[in-house]
Amino acid sequence: MGQVLMSIVTMPSTANPLATPANEVFERDGCLTLSSLTTLADIELIRSLLDPLFDKFDTLGERAVDLAGPREAGVPLRSPEINEVVRLEPRLRSTLAYRRCRDIAAMLLGTPVGYQFDHAIFKPPLNQTATAWHQDESYSREPIPLRSVHFWIPLQPVTVENGCMWFVPGSNHNGLLPHYVASRRFSGPLAENTSVTLATKIVDESKAIACPLPLGGATAHHPLTLHYTGPNQTDAWRKAWILHFGAYGWFRKHLHPKVLAAKLGVGAHPPKLAT
Template sequence: MTVVPPAPVAPSATDVTTPGVLEESYEQDGFAILKDVLSRAELDALLAETARICRGELGEIDGAVATSPDETDDEVIRRFLCIHYPHKLSSLVLDTMRHPAIVDALTRVIGPNVKAMQSMLFVKAEGKPGQAWHQDEMFIPTRDRSLTAAWIALDDATVENGCLWVLPGSHRDGVIYPNREHDDPRYDCTVESYDFPWSDDDAIPVELTAGSVLLFNGYLLHKSLPNTGRHGYRRALANHYMSAESLLPWALPYEGQSMAQADFRDVVLVAGRDPYAYKGVEQLRRPRIRPDRDGGCDR
């Protein structure tokens, strides 16, 4: 008799008020959903801020095209797929990076001392591509493997408009899988991970209501597909965090410094204390756009 494995089941929100549930879900599956973290008023403020950021009203964005006062917010916003480091432009985005409910969950899965090093504002209007299978830790290496993402839905994230898909448990081995360039038109110009022991049949879509948060491990394989909806956006704010007790070798070491001592210091402390505060904080990265295949990829 042929045994047919059960189909993947869509994840449900984690009841963070029950002790241990968040931690167990995160450890077992590599992710947890925090439902309704942001209020409607907080969401509306962030959506309005998105338009101001895209218009360049809060500061320069490398790679962005200048806007005209005659253009509507809708015309301006839909040019963008993703803006990196919006917390360097907007105090509201920076405050959201430090949102108490998100920070509380982070301290429960990372530890009492937490720092952030990156934010990304996704717009993803209809027709915009997704991102191929990848692991965040491959891009942002932490010494203690504590990298954690908080993916905040600013709109309802659905299969139709390009929500995230995850491979539950793919974080457990702590293996960084190989990556390669690709020419798949469904995805942006970022490389894809491959040669891992799961298939697309094992993937689960993570649909979120606006204001909910997907918390996930830096080793978790995840991807997104294009926004195939007939209208509208899939806006989201994604922040990356790690233990403040770990060094962050995200850039080449300074001259005379070993890789073991390399420590990227363009960080924001969001909880507890920073044992490396004596090094100070540097402004190393600038807000920039992510290429979305429009006109090809600059390899």
């Protein structure tokens, strides 16, 4: 896998991609661009498994939310997201993209990894909704820092215009920044408020780098790396599947000594939230 990875890794920064091993780049920049993670046929397969779920979005309950906030019945979705998609469509686990992400995460972290989370975000044409700057770690309620790699797999070519990923390389070294509640998430029209979308204002956007990608490409980032996607300003959908693989998978999450201690009420680690 090391060989394969070197041939598909490019860096969002300007450094020579072949000069530094991918795991060192990941450690340094907290982000990588994978120019050809998977095949076009595999992307087709992923689309064919995700599209039917978005077609019945309003029947999926709490897993389906609009990141853009509350929605009146009949009003189109602006930033629909489905969480833990592999639980709704287990055939996603057999895709080449899933298997390669797991292998690459193990290589980058230098340890066995397991599935931790996945979600899909579809941005309709002209959706007017950016995904604001944030660190994924801000969503974690775990008592131990996440040790994972988060893959963002677009299901069509992505550009700045349709909402590609942006990163601040190196921001993975500055710890968890204060986040505020950017919007409340609702599942279904006028349904219950299920959770919140977090964002941070502490971003030096002059250091941000856009990552346009061809079909079959992907990005990978560290849980502390600041990232953002812009609104979809085109007349076609922007679809993405996001996969998190982490050290020890379920065991680290549930049986790590600090997790067990937190369950007993010792040393909990709530996310930092600004008001």
